[in-house]
Amino acid sequence: MSGEREGGPAVRFERIALIGIGLIGSSLARVVRRDGIAPHIAVCARTHATLDTAHELGIADTTTTDPRACVEGADLVVLCTPLGSYGAIAEAIAPGLRPGAIVTDVGSAKVCAIADVGPCLPEGVHFVPGHPIAGTEHSGPEAGFAELFEGRYCLLTPPPGTDPGAIERVAALWRSAGMMVETMSAAHHDRVLAITSHLPHLIAYTIVGTATDLAGEARSEVIKFSAGGFRDFTRIAASDPVMWRDVFLNNRDAVLEMLARFTEDLTALQRAIRWGEGDILEDRFARTRAIRRGIVDAKQA
Numbered sequence: 626m627s628g629e630r631e632g633g634p635a636v637r638f639e640r641i642a643l644i645g646i647g648l649i650g651s652s653l654a655r656v657v658r659r660d661g662i663a664p665h666i667a668v669c670a671r672t673h674a675t676l677d678t679a680h681e682l683g684i685a686d687t688t689t690t691d692p693r694a695c696v697e698g699a700d701l702v703v704l705c706t707p708l709g710s711y712g713a714i715a716e717a718i719a720p721g722l723r724p725g726a727i728v729t730d731v732g733s734a735k736v737c738a739i740a741d742v743g744p745c746l747p748e749g750v751h752f753v754p755g756h757p758i759a760g761t762e763h764s765g766p767e768a769g770f771a772e773l774f775e776g777r778y779c780l781l782t783p784p785p786g787t788d789p790g791a792i793e794r795v796a797a798l799w800r801s802a803g804m805m806v807e808t809m810s811a812a813h814h815d816r817v818l819a820i821t822s823h824l825p826h827l828i829a830y831t832i833v834g835t836a837t838d839l840a841g842e843a844r845s846e847v848i849k850f851s852a853g854g855f856r857d858f859t860r861i862a863a864s865d866p867v868m869w870r871d872v873f874l875n876n877r878d879a880v881l882e883m884l885a886r887f888t889e890d891l892t893a894l895q896r897a898i899r900w901g902e903g904d905i906l907e908d909r910f911a912r913t914r915a916i917r918r919g920i921v922d923a924k925q926a
Protein backbone atom coordinates (compact mmCIF):
# COMPACT_ATOMS: atom_id res chain seq x y z
CA MET A 626 0.00 0.00 0.00
CA SER A 627 2.68 2.56 -0.98
CA GLY A 628 1.90 6.10 -2.11
CA GLU A 629 3.49 5.55 -5.51
CA ARG A 630 1.08 6.28 -8.33
CA GLU A 631 1.35 6.16 -12.07
CA GLY A 632 3.66 9.01 -13.06
CA GLY A 633 5.53 9.14 -9.72
CA PRO A 634 4.96 9.52 -6.01
CA ALA A 635 1.93 11.33 -4.58
CA VAL A 636 4.17 13.89 -2.88
CA ARG A 637 7.71 15.01 -3.65
CA PHE A 638 10.35 16.95 -1.78
CA GLU A 639 13.75 18.11 -3.02
CA ARG A 640 15.70 17.38 0.10
CA ILE A 641 14.47 15.77 3.29
CA ALA A 642 16.44 16.28 6.49
CA LEU A 643 15.92 13.65 9.16
CA ILE A 644 17.12 14.62 12.63
CA GLY A 645 17.40 11.22 14.29
CA ILE A 646 17.46 7.96 12.34
CA GLY A 647 16.21 5.36 14.80
CA LEU A 648 13.15 3.14 14.50
CA ILE A 649 10.83 5.88 13.24
CA GLY A 650 13.30 8.01 11.26
CA SER A 651 14.82 5.03 9.46
CA SER A 652 11.40 3.57 8.68
CA LEU A 653 10.39 6.88 7.12
CA ALA A 654 13.68 7.03 5.20
CA ARG A 655 12.93 3.59 3.77
CA VAL A 656 9.49 4.82 2.61
CA VAL A 657 11.10 7.89 1.00
CA ARG A 658 13.56 5.64 -0.85
CA ARG A 659 10.97 3.06 -1.84
CA ASP A 660 8.54 5.61 -3.28
CA GLY A 661 11.09 8.07 -4.69
CA ILE A 662 9.67 10.88 -2.55
CA ALA A 663 12.95 12.86 -2.46
CA PRO A 664 16.23 12.51 -4.35
CA HIS A 665 18.26 13.48 -1.27
CA ILE A 666 17.99 12.35 2.36
CA ALA A 667 20.22 14.26 4.79
CA VAL A 668 20.59 12.63 8.19
CA CYS A 669 21.72 13.93 11.57
CA ALA A 670 22.46 11.96 14.74
CA ARG A 671 24.80 12.52 17.69
CA THR A 672 27.06 9.56 17.03
CA HIS A 673 29.09 8.43 14.03
CA ALA A 674 28.10 4.83 14.75
CA THR A 675 24.45 5.69 14.00
CA LEU A 676 25.37 7.69 10.90
CA ASP A 677 27.65 4.93 9.56
CA THR A 678 24.85 2.41 9.99
CA ALA A 679 22.43 4.70 8.12
CA HIS A 680 24.95 4.93 5.26
CA GLU A 681 25.45 1.17 5.17
CA LEU A 682 21.69 0.62 5.08
CA GLY A 683 21.47 2.97 2.07
CA ILE A 684 19.00 5.32 3.76
CA ALA A 685 21.23 8.44 3.94
CA ASP A 686 22.79 10.47 1.13
CA THR A 687 24.65 12.82 3.46
CA THR A 688 25.24 12.55 7.20
CA THR A 689 26.35 14.97 9.87
CA THR A 690 26.36 15.40 13.62
CA ASP A 691 25.48 19.09 13.13
CA PRO A 692 21.69 19.66 13.03
CA ARG A 693 22.06 23.04 11.36
CA ALA A 694 24.17 21.67 8.51
CA CYS A 695 21.68 18.85 8.08
CA VAL A 696 18.69 21.14 7.46
CA GLU A 697 20.44 23.54 5.09
CA GLY A 698 18.62 23.53 1.74
CA ALA A 699 15.95 21.10 2.97
CA ASP A 700 12.32 21.72 2.04
CA LEU A 701 11.21 19.14 4.64
CA VAL A 702 12.74 18.61 8.08
CA VAL A 703 11.51 15.76 10.27
CA LEU A 704 12.47 15.60 13.95
CA CYS A 705 12.76 11.91 14.85
CA THR A 706 14.57 12.18 18.21
CA PRO A 707 13.35 11.75 21.81
CA LEU A 708 11.12 14.62 22.98
CA GLY A 709 13.63 15.91 25.51
CA SER A 710 16.00 16.92 22.70
CA TYR A 711 13.49 19.08 20.81
CA GLY A 712 14.25 22.51 22.33
CA ALA A 713 18.00 22.36 21.74
CA ILE A 714 17.57 20.94 18.24
CA ALA A 715 15.01 23.61 17.28
CA GLU A 716 17.39 26.33 18.42
CA ALA A 717 20.26 24.75 16.51
CA ILE A 718 18.40 24.31 13.21
CA ALA A 719 16.58 27.67 13.18
CA PRO A 720 19.37 29.67 11.47
CA GLY A 721 19.83 26.98 8.80
CA LEU A 722 16.18 26.69 7.72
CA ARG A 723 15.29 28.00 4.30
CA PRO A 724 12.19 30.20 3.85
CA GLY A 725 9.11 28.11 3.05
CA ALA A 726 10.62 24.94 4.58
CA ILE A 727 8.26 22.61 6.41
CA VAL A 728 9.32 21.31 9.82
CA THR A 729 7.44 18.35 11.22
CA ASP A 730 8.09 15.77 13.92
CA VAL A 731 7.05 12.30 15.03
CA GLY A 732 7.07 12.78 18.81
CA SER A 733 4.62 10.92 21.04
CA ALA A 734 3.41 14.06 22.89
CA LYS A 735 2.35 17.20 21.08
CA VAL A 736 1.70 20.12 23.49
CA CYS A 737 5.36 20.02 24.53
CA ALA A 738 6.53 19.68 20.91
CA ILE A 739 4.70 22.87 19.98
CA ALA A 740 5.97 24.70 23.07
CA ASP A 741 9.58 23.62 22.54
CA VAL A 742 9.89 23.93 18.77
CA GLY A 743 7.35 26.55 17.63
CA PRO A 744 8.87 29.66 19.21
CA CYS A 745 12.36 28.89 17.82
CA LEU A 746 11.34 28.70 14.16
CA PRO A 747 11.77 31.77 11.95
CA GLU A 748 8.93 33.54 10.12
CA GLY A 749 8.09 31.84 6.84
CA VAL A 750 8.91 28.32 8.07
CA HIS A 751 5.87 26.06 8.53
CA PHE A 752 5.61 23.82 11.58
CA VAL A 753 3.24 20.84 11.29
CA PRO A 754 3.54 18.65 14.41
CA GLY A 755 2.75 14.99 13.80
CA HIS A 756 2.65 11.58 15.44
CA PRO A 757 2.63 8.38 13.44
CA ILE A 758 1.02 5.89 15.83
CA ALA A 759 3.13 2.91 14.90
CA GLY A 760 6.08 1.35 16.60
CA THR A 761 7.81 -1.66 18.03
CA GLU A 762 9.88 -2.19 21.16
CA HIS A 763 13.08 -2.01 19.07
CA SER A 764 15.20 1.07 18.42
CA GLY A 765 18.02 2.27 16.18
CA PRO A 766 18.38 2.48 12.39
CA GLU A 767 18.51 -1.30 11.88
CA ALA A 768 15.13 -1.70 13.59
CA GLY A 769 13.21 0.25 10.95
CA PHE A 770 11.17 -1.12 8.05
CA ALA A 771 9.06 0.62 5.41
CA GLU A 772 5.89 -1.31 6.26
CA LEU A 773 5.86 -0.13 9.90
CA PHE A 774 3.25 2.55 9.21
CA GLU A 775 0.88 0.63 6.96
CA GLY A 776 -2.76 0.65 8.01
CA ARG A 777 -2.03 2.74 11.13
CA TYR A 778 -3.12 6.26 12.04
CA CYS A 779 -1.00 9.39 11.90
CA LEU A 780 -2.25 12.32 13.96
CA LEU A 781 -1.34 15.88 12.92
CA THR A 782 -1.77 18.67 15.48
CA PRO A 783 -1.12 21.91 13.59
CA PRO A 784 -1.67 25.04 15.70
CA PRO A 785 -4.43 27.37 14.43
CA GLY A 786 -3.24 29.43 11.47
CA THR A 787 -0.83 26.80 10.11
CA ASP A 788 -0.51 26.96 6.31
CA PRO A 789 -3.02 24.44 4.85
CA GLY A 790 -0.66 23.63 1.96
CA ALA A 791 2.08 22.59 4.40
CA ILE A 792 -0.38 20.46 6.39
CA GLU A 793 -1.50 18.73 3.19
CA ARG A 794 2.08 17.95 2.13
CA VAL A 795 2.87 16.37 5.49
CA ALA A 796 -0.41 14.44 5.35
CA ALA A 797 0.45 13.23 1.84
CA LEU A 798 3.85 12.03 3.08
CA TRP A 799 2.24 9.84 5.75
CA ARG A 800 -0.43 8.62 3.37
CA SER A 801 2.44 7.51 1.11
CA ALA A 802 3.66 5.46 4.04
CA GLY A 803 0.25 3.76 4.11
CA MET A 804 -1.17 5.71 7.05
CA MET A 805 -4.61 7.15 7.66
CA VAL A 806 -4.17 10.78 8.64
CA GLU A 807 -6.34 12.73 11.08
CA THR A 808 -6.00 16.23 12.46
CA MET A 809 -6.79 17.27 16.05
CA SER A 810 -5.64 19.70 18.73
CA ALA A 811 -2.39 18.95 20.53
CA ALA A 812 -4.14 18.92 23.93
CA HIS A 813 -6.72 16.40 22.73
CA HIS A 814 -3.97 14.23 21.23
CA ASP A 815 -2.07 14.19 24.52
CA ARG A 816 -5.11 13.12 26.56
CA VAL A 817 -6.04 10.35 24.13
CA LEU A 818 -2.49 9.02 23.88
CA ALA A 819 -2.06 9.22 27.67
CA ILE A 820 -4.69 6.49 28.05
CA THR A 821 -4.10 4.47 24.86
CA SER A 822 -0.31 4.38 24.89
CA HIS A 823 1.44 6.13 27.75
CA LEU A 824 -0.44 4.57 30.68
CA PRO A 825 -0.19 1.02 29.22
CA HIS A 826 3.58 1.49 28.99
CA LEU A 827 3.73 2.73 32.57
CA ILE A 828 1.74 -0.29 33.75
CA ALA A 829 3.99 -2.65 31.79
CA TYR A 830 7.15 -1.07 33.20
CA THR A 831 5.64 -1.35 36.70
CA ILE A 832 4.47 -4.95 36.52
CA VAL A 833 7.73 -6.18 34.99
CA GLY A 834 9.62 -4.22 37.65
CA THR A 835 7.50 -5.76 40.41
CA ALA A 836 8.17 -9.26 39.05
CA THR A 837 11.88 -8.54 38.77
CA ASP A 838 11.96 -7.58 42.44
CA LEU A 839 10.48 -10.91 43.54
CA ALA A 840 12.97 -13.04 45.39
CA GLY A 841 14.23 -16.55 44.72
CA GLU A 842 12.14 -19.27 43.14
CA ALA A 843 9.17 -17.04 42.35
CA ARG A 844 11.43 -14.88 40.23
CA SER A 845 12.76 -17.69 38.03
CA GLU A 846 9.23 -18.99 37.56
CA VAL A 847 8.19 -15.61 36.16
CA ILE A 848 10.30 -16.37 33.08
CA LYS A 849 9.33 -20.04 32.91
CA PHE A 850 5.57 -19.48 33.07
CA SER A 851 5.50 -16.09 31.34
CA ALA A 852 2.95 -17.18 28.71
CA GLY A 853 0.23 -16.60 31.30
CA GLY A 854 -0.05 -12.92 30.32
CA PHE A 855 3.20 -11.53 31.67
CA ARG A 856 5.02 -12.10 28.37
CA ASP A 857 2.95 -9.43 26.60
CA PHE A 858 3.91 -6.91 29.27
CA THR A 859 7.61 -7.74 28.91
CA ARG A 860 7.48 -6.86 25.21
CA ILE A 861 6.07 -3.40 25.96
CA ALA A 862 8.44 -2.93 28.90
CA ALA A 863 11.42 -3.58 26.59
CA SER A 864 10.75 -0.23 24.85
CA ASP A 865 13.46 2.41 24.73
CA PRO A 866 14.03 3.87 28.25
CA VAL A 867 15.11 7.34 27.05
CA MET A 868 12.18 7.77 24.68
CA TRP A 869 9.71 6.74 27.37
CA ARG A 870 11.34 8.81 30.10
CA ASP A 871 10.80 11.82 27.83
CA VAL A 872 7.19 10.88 27.06
CA PHE A 873 6.28 10.85 30.76
CA LEU A 874 8.19 14.02 31.56
CA ASN A 875 6.62 15.83 28.60
CA ASN A 876 3.01 14.61 28.86
CA ARG A 877 2.93 14.87 32.62
CA ASP A 878 -0.48 16.45 33.22
CA ALA A 879 -2.46 14.15 30.93
CA VAL A 880 -0.65 11.05 32.21
CA LEU A 881 -1.21 12.03 35.86
CA GLU A 882 -4.91 12.61 35.17
CA MET A 883 -5.34 9.20 33.52
CA LEU A 884 -3.22 7.56 36.22
CA ALA A 885 -5.52 8.99 38.91
CA ARG A 886 -8.59 7.55 37.16
CA PHE A 887 -6.84 4.23 36.66
CA THR A 888 -5.82 4.06 40.32
CA GLU A 889 -9.44 4.63 41.40
CA ASP A 890 -10.66 1.85 39.12
CA LEU A 891 -7.93 -0.49 40.30
CA THR A 892 -8.83 0.20 43.90
CA ALA A 893 -12.48 -0.61 43.10
CA LEU A 894 -11.42 -3.99 41.67
CA GLN A 895 -9.15 -4.58 44.67
CA ARG A 896 -12.15 -4.02 46.93
CA ALA A 897 -14.34 -6.34 44.84
CA ILE A 898 -11.75 -9.10 45.12
CA ARG A 899 -11.38 -8.58 48.86
CA TRP A 900 -15.13 -8.76 49.49
CA GLY A 901 -15.79 -11.57 47.03
CA GLU A 902 -17.97 -9.37 44.79
CA GLY A 903 -17.83 -11.60 41.70
CA ASP A 904 -20.64 -9.78 39.89
CA ILE A 905 -18.61 -6.53 39.90
CA LEU A 906 -15.57 -8.31 38.49
CA GLU A 907 -17.56 -10.15 35.84
CA ASP A 908 -19.39 -6.99 34.79
CA ARG A 909 -16.12 -5.08 34.37
CA PHE A 910 -14.44 -7.88 32.41
CA ALA A 911 -17.46 -8.27 30.12
CA ARG A 912 -17.41 -4.54 29.29
CA THR A 913 -13.69 -4.53 28.45
CA ARG A 914 -14.02 -7.56 26.19
CA ALA A 915 -16.19 -5.47 23.86
CA ILE A 916 -13.36 -2.92 23.47
CA ARG A 917 -11.07 -5.64 22.13
CA ARG A 918 -13.70 -6.64 19.59
CA GLY A 919 -13.93 -2.99 18.48
CA ILE A 920 -10.15 -2.81 17.95
CA VAL A 921 -10.17 -6.02 15.92
CA ASP A 922 -13.10 -4.74 13.82
CA ALA A 923 -11.19 -1.46 13.18
CA LYS A 924 -8.21 -3.58 11.94
CA GLN A 925 -5.90 -2.07 14.61
CA ALA A 926 -5.29 -5.37 16.44
Ligand code: NAP
Pocket residue numbers: 644645646647648649650669670671672673674675676705706707708710714731732733734756757758759760761762763764765766865868872
Ligand atom coordinates in the same frame (compact mmCIF):
# COMPACT_ATOMS: atom_id res chain seq x y z
P1 NAP B 1 15.28 5.61 18.52
O1 NAP B 1 15.12 4.37 17.72
O2 NAP B 1 15.90 5.51 19.87
O3 NAP B 1 16.11 6.67 17.64
C1 NAP B 1 16.45 7.94 18.09
C2 NAP B 1 17.39 8.55 17.06
O4 NAP B 1 17.66 9.91 17.40
C3 NAP B 1 18.74 7.85 16.95
O5 NAP B 1 19.14 7.85 15.61
C4 NAP B 1 19.67 8.75 17.78
O6 NAP B 1 20.98 8.56 17.30
C5 NAP B 1 19.09 10.11 17.45
N1 NAP B 1 19.26 11.16 18.46
C6 NAP B 1 18.95 11.10 19.78
N2 NAP B 1 19.17 12.29 20.36
C7 NAP B 1 19.61 13.13 19.38
C8 NAP B 1 20.00 14.50 19.34
N3 NAP B 1 19.99 15.26 20.43
N4 NAP B 1 20.39 15.03 18.15
C9 NAP B 1 20.40 14.28 17.02
N5 NAP B 1 20.03 12.97 17.00
C10 NAP B 1 19.66 12.41 18.16
O7 NAP B 1 13.88 6.36 18.74
P2 NAP B 1 12.49 6.17 17.98
O8 NAP B 1 11.77 5.00 18.55
O9 NAP B 1 12.71 6.25 16.52
O10 NAP B 1 11.71 7.46 18.52
C11 NAP B 1 11.97 8.73 17.98
C12 NAP B 1 10.77 9.63 18.22
O11 NAP B 1 9.61 8.99 17.69
C13 NAP B 1 10.47 9.92 19.70
O12 NAP B 1 10.15 11.29 19.86
C14 NAP B 1 9.25 9.08 19.99
O13 NAP B 1 8.41 9.70 20.96
C15 NAP B 1 8.57 9.00 18.65
N6 NAP B 1 7.78 7.77 18.40
C16 NAP B 1 8.28 6.55 18.76
C17 NAP B 1 7.51 5.42 18.54
C18 NAP B 1 8.02 4.05 18.95
O14 NAP B 1 7.23 3.13 19.13
N7 NAP B 1 9.32 3.86 19.09
C19 NAP B 1 6.26 5.52 17.92
C20 NAP B 1 5.81 6.76 17.50
C21 NAP B 1 6.57 7.90 17.77
P3 NAP B 1 22.25 8.89 18.27
O15 NAP B 1 22.06 8.10 19.51
O16 NAP B 1 23.45 8.46 17.45
O17 NAP B 1 22.20 10.34 18.48
